[in-house]
Amino acid sequence: MESSELFIANDHRLPKYEQFVKMFLAKIEYGEFEIDEKLPSIIECSYEYEVSRATVLRAYKELQKMGAITSVYRKGYFVSKGYKSGYKKKVLMLVSEINTPNQSFYEKLSFCLEGYEIELGRRVFKNDLNRLKQLIEESSGLDHTYIVEPQMISVTDIVKCFGDKRVGKEVIFLLDEDLENNNVDKKNLFNIPMDFENHLQKLIPQLSKYHSLNLVLPENEYFPHQLINSFFNCCDAYNLECGLIDDDTIPKKGHAYLVWDENSLFSILSEFGNHNNRLGHGIGIITLFERNYFPFMPVEITAINWFNDNLLATLKKLILNKNGIEDSNIESKLILRGRV
Helix, strand or coil: CHHHHCCCCCCCCCCCHHHHHHHHHHHHHCCCCCCECCCHHHHHHHHHHCCHHHHHHHHHHHHHHHCEEEEEEECCCECCCCHHHHHHHHEEEECCCCHHHHHHHHHHHHHHHCCCCCEEEECCCCCCCCHHHHHHHHHCCCCEEEEEEECCCCCHHHHHHHHHCCCEEEEEEEECCCCCCCCCCEEEECCCHHHHHHHHCCHHHHHHHCEEEEEEEECCCCHHHHHHHHHHHHHCCCCCEEEEEECCCCCCCCCEEEEEEHHHHHHHHHHHHHHCCCCCCCEEEEECCCCHHHHHHHCCCEEECCCHHHHHHHHHHHHCCCCCCCCCCCCEEECCCCCC
């Protein structure tokens, strides 16, 4: 989406003059308005954006205070010289929570972008769609690229939070869902259901040693239905006994467990240890995200790692690409440990 598509929304939580300020800053930073270029008059802006002249005048005064524009008597308003000298492309990573995988990945991405005119930020919406919508509205006109991590919330619901207020941004989703008929620029880097099923197929020789493979569903959290379908499809294809269990279920010897989130993982490990079982003996554990502490755990945990070096390299390319987001798809990596 080009910055020329920016507009002033009537139902935005920000006052119209603040929307106008952010919109014009975005236009300047996108290069639609060049240094020393004359800006549209107050009357022209009022007509084009369907706002009052008082709103435009107030916005122009704010832009003057910020040093973004200057006024010349009887000539109009112009983009200030040197304004873009401190220009940085802004990238905002939106996560439902801060956990070990995304914290480590955020640090690696920050390091990867050092030396470039990039300002990387991160905000947490705590699985609250209203909070997510508020964060998106607050960043309107300021952030050029959003990175949305695989979430415990449906991507379709996340897209709705952007709505018409997503102004001139690129959105990178790290989760593949059906996002057609949405008015959001989108990029899905992973086909997670396909990756998930492919990795399960690779693990069939190890998984066939267990009485059953159980998918642990986190309590009161969204779990992508595509993964559940892929789970059952793979188990049916290879005649594996399988089931869905809650994260407070006591794990049993001779069974394997597929875990999505960190809380469920700790619950499984704790319950197994509390019943006088030796961790790493008699149960199989597969997680859908790698953690940097797994190599040092007393139990051998196999992981499907989406936050890998391929993702870092791809994100760097997409973020630095001034022509917008190109088609790209990468695969996760299987880290096989122990019996599973």
